[in-house]
Amino acid sequence: MTSNGSTTTKDGLSNVNVTAALDVEGNVPLESVQLDGLVVLKIIKHCREFFPNPVTGQLLGLDVNGVLEVTNCFPFPGSKADDENEIVDGARYQVDMMRCLRDVNVDHNTVGWYQSTYLGSFVTHKLIETQYNYQQTFNNKSVVIVHDVSRSTHGNLSLRAFRFTRAFMEAQKEGKFTSESLIKNKLTFSTIFEELPITIKNSHLVTALLHSLDDYEHVIPKASSLDKETVVGPLTPNFDTLELSLDPYIEKNLEFLLEAVEEHSQEQSNFAFWQRSVVREQTKMQAALQKRKQENTHRLAAGQDPLPEEDIAKMFKFPPEPSRLDSLLITSQINNYCKQLNQYAGPTLGKLFMAGEFQK
Amino acid sequence: MPIDAATSALNLSFPPTTSATGFVVPQSRSFTVSVNPVVLFSILDHYLRRQENQHRVIGTLLGVRSEDGSEVEVRNCFPVPHDESQNQVAVDMVYHQSMFELHKKVNAKEVIVGWYATGSNLNQWNALIQDFYSKEVSPPFQAIHLTMDTDLKNEEKLLGVKTYVSAPIGISAKPENCLFLPVPCDVKYFDAERSGLDLLASAKDQTDRSTSLISDMDNLEKTILVVQEMLERISEYVNKVLDGSVPANNKVGRFLMDTVSVVPKIDKVEFEKMFNSHLQDLLMVVYLANMTRTQLAIAEKLQLLV
Numbered sequence: 001m002t003s004n005g006s007t008t009t010k011d012g013l014s015n016v017n018v019t020a021a022l023d024v025e026g027n028v029p030l031e032s033v034q035l036d037g038l039v040v041l042k043i044i045k046h047c048r049e050f051f052p053n054p055v056t057g058q059l060l061g062l063d064v065n066g067v068l069e070v071t072n073c074f075p076f077p078g079s080k081a082d083d084e085n086e087i088v089d090g091a092r093y094q095v096d097m098m099r100c101l102r103d104v105n106v107d108h109n110t111v112g113w114y115q116s117t118y119l120g121s122f123v124t125h126k127l128i129e130t131q132y133n134y135q136q137t138f139n140n141k142s143v144v145i146v147h148d149v150s151r152s153t154h155g156n157l158s159l160r161a162f163r164f165t166r167a168f169m170e171a172q173k174e175g176k177f178t179s180e181s182l183i184k185n186k187l188t189f190s191t192i193f194e195e196l197p198i199t200i201k202n203s204h205l206v207t208a209l210l211h212s213l214d215d216y217e218h219v220i221p222k223a224s225s226l227d228k229e230t231v232v233g234p235l236t237p238n239f240d241t242l243e244l245s246l247d248p249y250i251e252k253n254l255e256f257l258l259e260a261v262e263e264h265s266q267e268q269s270n271f272a273f274w275q276r277s278v279v280r281e282q283t284k285m286q287a288a289l290q291k292r293k294q295e296n297t298h299r300l301a302a303g304q305d306p307l308p309e310e311d312i313a314k315m316f317k318f319p320p321e322p323s324r325l326d327s328l329l330i331t332s333q334i335n336n337y338c339k340q341l342n343q344y345a346g347p348t349l350g351k352l353f354m355a356g357e358f359q360k
Numbered sequence: 361m362p363i364d365a366a367t368s369a370l371n372l373s374f375p376p377t378t379s380a381t382g383f384v385v386p387q388s389r390s391f392t393v394s395v396n397p398v399v400l401f402s403i404l405d406h407y408l409r410r411q412e413n414q415h416r417v418i419g420t421l422l423g424v425r426s427e428d429g430s431e432v433e434v435r436n437c438f439p440v441p442h443d444e445s446q447n448q449v450a451v452d453m454v455y456h457q458s459m460f461e462l463h464k465k466v467n468a469k470e471v472i473v474g475w476y477a478t479g480s481n482l483n484q485w486n487a488l489i490q491d492f493y494s495k496e497v498s499p500p501f502q503a504i505h506l507t508m509d510t511d512l513k514n515e516e517k518l519l520g521v522k523t524y525v526s527a528p529i530g531i532s533a534k535p536e537n538c539l540f541l542p543v544p545c546d547v548k549y550f551d552a553e554r555s556g557l558d559l560l561a562s563a564k565d566q567t568d569r570s571t572s573l574i575s576d577m578d579n580l581e582k583t584i585l586v587v588q589e590m591l592e593r594i595s596e597y598v599n600k601v602l603d604g605s606v607p608a609n610n611k612v613g614r615f616l617m618d619t620v621s622v623v624p625k626i627d628k629v630e631f632e633k634m635f636n637s638h639l640q641d642l643l644m645v646v647y648l649a650n651m652t653r654t655q656l657a658i659a660e661k662l663q664l665l666v
């Protein structure tokens with residue numbers, strides 16, 4: 001892996017700084033994702049407006065020396081039905097939007113897509129397909145950003161960036177997820193996704209704007225006008241994190257967890273069924289093989305040619321192994337839910353003890 | 361202050377709005393505009409990316425208005441390329457239409473409510489463009505004009521955001537003749553956006569203007585530290601008042617007493633019971649979640665062994 005692309009690019013750009021920054025050959029692996037403040041706000045706004053339906057959108061930006069800089073984004077219209085027209089419309093919308101954005105000097109280079117999720121249930125087939133397409137087309141330089149609206153209302157923004165590991169890309173390319181292919185690629189549910197760290201960067205003007213929002217005159221009320229409803233400016237301290245009741249969210253999370261565990265047990269029973277049918281076929285084949293062998297000994301004794309034994313093998317068809325992809329996804333989802341429960345419980349315990357202290 | 365013919369004061373009122381029944385009602389309510397932070401950030405981003413020779417940029421504002429037209433909420437915006445020179449101004453109307461169509465596909469509720477421009481001065485081009493946008497906005501509502509002071513000339517309030525509506529002035533109703541009436545404007549946001557805004561604001565104090573996401577526990581710690589600091593300030597103030605070094609202010613004292621009495625007074629035994637049961641529930645959930653995770657981890661290892 002070359003960390004400085006300037007000496008190895010083939011197209012011979014003379015400006016060394018440009019080649020160092022623009023990873024022309026695509027050799028430098030992605031280390032982190034850097035979002036512009038604008039992108040964060042736009043994603044939040046779009047996801048919140050259509051809560052709780054999941055929505056998606058496209059990310060635009062540039063990949064600079066191992067850091068994926070996302071500078072703008074736009075939302076996709078919601079699809080109402082899965083028919084051919086919708087797919088064509090969606091593609092046309094993308095093309096039109098990119099063309100318009102190019103006219104106003106916005107980076108029109110796609111670097112990924114984003115999706116909203118409800119309480120962490122985002123590991124679905126649709127996500128896998130879309131991310132696979134993106135990652136395939138853009139040479140492993142695209143990420144999916146997942147935003148959880150319900151968790152963000154508790155005062156801490158929930159934004160995560162994922163992409164597939166190489167192992168998963170290989171398996172998806174082949175298209176089959178049997179036990180041997182899983183072992184060959186060392187693929188388990190925890191090695192499907194790679195999470196990338198996110199940083200947020202603001203431009204100078206935006207920083208000035210944030211400072212000016214902070215100094216709103218009516219944040220600090222005059223002593224003569226103190227009453228219960230003082231005007232709250234945009235950047236006064238936010239106490240949403242001190243909300244004591246997280247129970248509804250924990251309940252919902254547990255519900256989802258139970259559903260996922262049920263689905264998982266269904267998958268397990270499917271797999272067990274398949275295994276049993278394979279064993280049945282095997283025993284039948286063995287029995288037929290035995291019979292054939294006996295026949296052969298008889299025929300040898302009678303002086304005739306022995307019958308071939310390979311025909312028997314061809315007569316018995318083994319049912320194909322069901323794809324293990326579903327169980328992979330479900331286990332990964334279960335893992336997510338459990339982690340989330342842990343993450344909820346931590347601050348809740350802290351707040352509980354804090355409330356206890358207030359009582360004393 | 362009485363107005364007679366000799367003064368140069370003009371008595372202008374806001375343009376009349378129509379009520380739902382269609383009659384023209386003179387404007388009696390105050391007209392307010394609230395702006396979403398996304399719009400402000402978007403305008404700044406557009407200004408940063410402008411072409412070399414442009415001093416200012418314009419674009420369209422999208423949003424919703426209340427039923428009687430007195431409150432407008434600006435929710436989204438998009439830039440529109442335009443050309444400005446000494447004698448003429450040109451706005452790419454085709455682009456404006458096509459972008460509006462695209463945006464409508466995503467969010468059908470947002471309609472055109474006005475336009476924005478960077479740079480704080482208002483000249484005759486503004487009037488012309490305002491006239492064009494007034495035609496876009498379904499009559500009889502007025503188009504809102506929003507300016508952002510990106511030249512940072514105004515020292516008291518950097519990046520002052522001002523909103524205007526236009527009122528016709530002059531003898532003949534020519535498009536260039538209009539006066540911009542300032543309208544009060546506010547920055548409004550939702551809870552989910554609040555946490556995003558807070559995160560962005562935490563970046564403003566760093567030298568490289570960047571920040572990274574923090575876990576829930578760290579966020580809680582930060583908030584608790586803020587509360588602690590506020591409590592310390594208050595207790596310091598109260599101590600000073602008790603010592604007599606600072607004159608007591610009755611209003612402040614009453615406000616503090618109200619705040620302190622917000623803590624609910626619960627019987628100690630009851631509270632212990634509630635506290636313990638809640639604690640037990642939480643710990644049980646955590647235990648089950650961890651057990652599930654260990655199970656999954658073991659299954660994962662076994663899968664690879666086979």
